Amino acid sequence: MEIPQINHIREAHERIKPFVHRTPVLTSSYLNSLLGCEIFFKCENFQKVGAFKFRGATNALLSATAEELRNGVATHSSGNHAQALALAAKMLGTKATIIMPNNSPSVKKNAVAGYGADIILCEPTLESRESTLREFVNQSGALFVHPYDNFNIICGQGTAALELIDEVGTLDAVIAPVGGGGLLSGTSIAVKSLLPKAKVYGAEPSGADDAARSMREGSRITQIVPNTVADGLRTTLSELTFSIIRQNVDDIITIDDDKIISSMRLIWERMKIIVEPSSATALAAVIAEKDRLAGSRIGIILSGGNVDLDNLPW
Amino acid sequence: MEIPQINHIREAHERIKPFVHRTPVLTSSYLNSLLGCEIFFKCENFQKVGAFKFRGATNALLSATAEELRNGVATHSSGNHAQALALAAKMLGTKATIIMPNNSPSVKKNAVAGYGADIILCEPTLESRESTLREFVNQSGALFVHPYDNFNIICGQGTAALELIDEVGTLDAVIAPVGGGGLLSGTSIAVKSLLPKAKVYGAEPSGADDAARSMREGSRITQIVPNTVADGLRTTLSELTFSIIRQNVDDIITIDDDKIISSMRLIWERMKIIVEPSSATALAAVIAEKDRLAGSRIGIILSGGNVDLDNLPW
Known part of the structure; x- marks a missing residue:
């Protein structure tokens, strides 16, 4: 660590x-x-x-290697990190996929979609978020960018x-x-x-x-x-x-x-x-x-x- | 003119x-x-x-002579000019009196009073505003500062x-x-x-x-x-x-x-x-x-x- x-x-x-x-x-x-x-x-x-989340998301993507970004990036969030990662990915020409709870307000889903990210809906529990993300990352090879547990x-x-x-x-x-x-x-x-x-x-x-x-x-x-x-x-x-x-x-x-x-x-x-x-x-x-x-x-x-x-x- | x-x-x-x-x-x-x-x-x-009203009110008071300001300043307004004149007067050590319609929201009356101005309530018509102001100015000798019809x-x-x-x-x-x-x-x-x-x-x-x-x-x-x-x-x-x-x-x-x-x-x-x-x-x-x-x-x-x-x- x-x-x-x-x-x-x-x-x-x-x-x-x-x-x-x-x-x-x-x-x-x-x-x-x-x-x-x-x-x-x-x-x-x-x-x-x-x-402020846009600072971290931008730094995470700029610090990743081309190989790491090859299959896009992913996270689970219904908040500002979701939008931040979506816009940072769009700006840097990478695909972002955001796992969002199915009860997220449509204004938040629209904001993420507006930045060109894919959205995968999950149940509104931490377990469902994490398992849905894990499954997606395993299948796609996307780089998981955690909202805060990340150097x-x-x-x-x-x-x-x-x-x-x-x-x-x-x-x-x-x-x-x-x-x-x-x-x-x-x-x-x-x-x-x-x-x-x-x-x-x-x-x-x-x-x-x-x-x-x-x-x-x-x-x-x-x-x-x-x-x-x-x-x-x-x-x-x-x-x-x-x-x-x-x-x-x-x-x-x-x-x-x-x-x-x-x-x-x-x-x-x-x-x-x-x-x-x-x-x-x-x-x-x-x-x-x-x-x-x-x-x-x-x-x-x-x-x-x-x-x-x-x-x-x- | x-x-x-x-x-x-x-x-x-x-x-x-x-x-x-x-x-x-x-x-x-x-x-x-x-x-x-x-x-x-x-x-x-x-x-x-x-x-922006604070710009005009400040200029009006700074442009007035001590003699003109001797009996304070007055206006009729329930809006931003009222607060602007009240604060400009306070800042420059002059008394402001604001004629306000008696149906003005209390948030507006409180704001004006908070800057130390006196408030005189009138009926919510232009006639009542103007006659109340005229009467006050005649009695007090205060300088009338119109919200816009003023060089x-x-x-x-x-x-x-x-x-x-x-x-x-x-x-x-x-x-x-x-x-x-x-x-x-x-x-x-x-x-x-x-x-x-x-x-x-x-x-x-x-x-x-x-x-x-x-x-x-x-x-x-x-x-x-x-x-x-x-x-x-x-x-x-x-x-x-x-x-x-x-x-x-x-x-x-x-x-x-x-x-x-x-x-x-x-x-x-x-x-x-x-x-x-x-x-x-x-x-x-x-x-x-x-x-x-x-x-x-x-x-x-x-x-x-x-x-x-x-x-x-x-």
Whole structure:
């Protein structure tokens, strides 16, 4: 199990730079004055496919050999990784096949199909996803690109923090949401290498708090029944992401759904940008830890902006 | 009736620069490829108070003498101009009084009160607004700052186009929404001076098409019963804005509400930014005139981002 280092993230950045957006860093004087700190929002909601996931997917495909890509790529996901892999594959002239639960909203299926990927529907259980994927990969020889338990994916996700620090300089803390841990892993490696004194926090929904519990108990908890509005954060850590997070992350801050929703609304209303609940979890963590963070310069990774405008959580 | 010139807009820009945001210019490769042109969105939804109106209000107050400001400022508005004048007055240490219809949503009254302005409620008719304002101004000696029929307001609104052209250089066309005509007037003066070959278009809801009809008939139409989702565009031109628009604007493009709403949603979904219906009217105009504008470099002023998230139009 090879652990990525900062030089791998730098290499990933050089590799993907021509293909991804260098997203803007925004600030809000209202939020700064409300919270008594200075927050720098790295806007991955403006990334291609509307989420940071495009960084990892692009890096994974650019790092693969022609031989590995010969039979296309595949993954199971109904979320942003599915769209990211579909678009990265299209961009690089490779075939992508996405295993999606048969109850996925049609807007998500259409988005994936719109990028030219094939879709194979499965039952909406992890077992069915994994067995359907395994079967497809065995038959087709496609390269499986896991959404986070993957060295190159983690390196790609770390490039958002790399750009953030390059743009704003020193920070006292960086906060990223944590689901499967790919983003938080990459972020933590970048931050601890470039700003050794900075704290790194994960922001996690209380209704999917496997990372917080795993950190507390010192061993990886995988048996959770996620129940949270933050649909991007329902997954659990892998061995790889847990080992990185355990090493680098100072604390996991858990947030109830009502606080996630009110933070999401605060960002929409005050910053006039669209973020999904997963992104808002990081701002909610600042609000929850207002006293601890007072006076700090804080970086936040706004992970994505894909929401169903017909089903907003308020 | 003095008509503003480009030097007045330049002076306004120098005057307000320390107080307003220089808003970003965004592009969308998706929309460019969809529409076969290159669009530069000047994001006044990111301006203070969430709308371009803060430019004009700030310029009006900075242009007034201490004597004129001695008894405070006043206006009648339930929209973005109310908030803009309230915040500009607060920033410059002057008292603002806003005449608002008694059926204004409490979110709007709270926003104005939150900037420290006094509110006087009136009946929800133009007559009541105007007579209540007149009475207040007579009693108090406050300076009336009209939302658009005002030289300094128009100069302030023109600074958005000034910044846009400064940033992106030459353009084939610039489109701004038109309600009372302050933004379109200022925009048209800036564009026709700096880019004499560029076309200037107004985008107007079919349900409040007084500008289009006034242009067609060659005289100002004021008797309309506005019926449109674009609540910022329900007002009619003044003599001053009509004379500027008649001189400078190449065409007014009228748009039905369903097209305004679908364009608004397109911006939210694809650009991940929050704009109000008035802003979306300008993109809807590009879509309506797709053939005429094919291959062009187009500037759009996204006028604001103040929406009621509990009452979205879809």
